[in-house]
Amino acid sequence: MSRLRVESFAISLDGYGAGPNQTLDNPLGLRGETLHNWFFPTLTFNKMIGKPGGTTGIDEKFASRGFNNIGANIMGRNMFGPIRGPWKDEDWKGWWGPNPPYHSPVFVLTHHAREPIVMEGGTTFYFVTDGIESALEKAKKAAGGKDIRLNGGTSVIRQYLSKGLVDYMHLAISPVLLGSGENLFAGLDLLKLGYSVKETVNGENATHVIIEK
Structure with a gap:
């Protein structure tokens, strides 16, 4: 069964999950x-950006395994690109160039319809205008029994968490304080929603926490 x-x-x-004062030029906000x-x-x-080398320790272990057994993806429109409102410029096809790193169908949550975009490497972007549950249903059909990766951003993950729809969550807790911005857990009672911590591992530059239902 797909997770x-x-x-x-x-x-x-x-x-x-993002800092304050987010702008089109700085979508993750300050710091x-x-x-x-x-x-x-x-x-x-x-590998994602086409550069050689890279670390191979615990952080890499968690980064790489996040792509295993993924048959479809879901993301918010803000993660797809900086354009807001109606699609005035349909030349925009994402941040990633002609061959995005997803290599599977990607369902983009938006209020504005747009035709699918077929990219190199097996990625096709589909634009879903009828809500998070519809996107999940479409992604499950497309995944063919594999799992679906929920890529974010913060507000999208919060929406799925609030309905208890997330089955598995790997958080990389970075040793920084942002003070304000988009808080992942504000107002959410994960215990009442049925979640618990299953694993905690200290990596080189982050603490990796696995939360499941």
């Missing part, structure tokens, strides 16, 4: 990029 998985989602010690300092040195990240 909905959050993988390699970085948060600060005070629970923020938001520091959340991902654990990921940038890894072999997995370097």
Whole structure:
């Protein structure tokens, strides 16, 4: 059975998945990029951006296994690109160039319809306008029994968590404080929703926590 998985989602010690004052030029907000300092040195990240080398320790182990057995992806529109409102410029096809790192169908949550975009390497972006549960249903059909990766951002993960739809969550807790921004857990009672901590591992640059139902 397909599971909905959050993988390699970085948060600060005070629970923020993005910093304050997010802008189109700085979508992660002030100091938001520091959340991902654990990921940038890894072999997995370097492969994604076409660079050789990278670290091969515990952080890499968690980064790489997040791509195992993934048959489809879900993400919010803000993660797909900086464009807001109606699609005035349909030339935008994501941050990742002609061959995105997903290699499977990606369902983008949006309020504005758009035709699917077929990319190199097996990635096709589909734009879902009728809610998170519809996107999950479509992703399960497309995944063919494999799991679905919920890529974020923070508000999208919160929506799925609030309905108890996330089956597995890998959080990379970075040793930084953001103070404000988008908090992943504010107002959510994970215990009442049926979640518990299954594993905690200290990596080189982050603490990796596995939460499951």
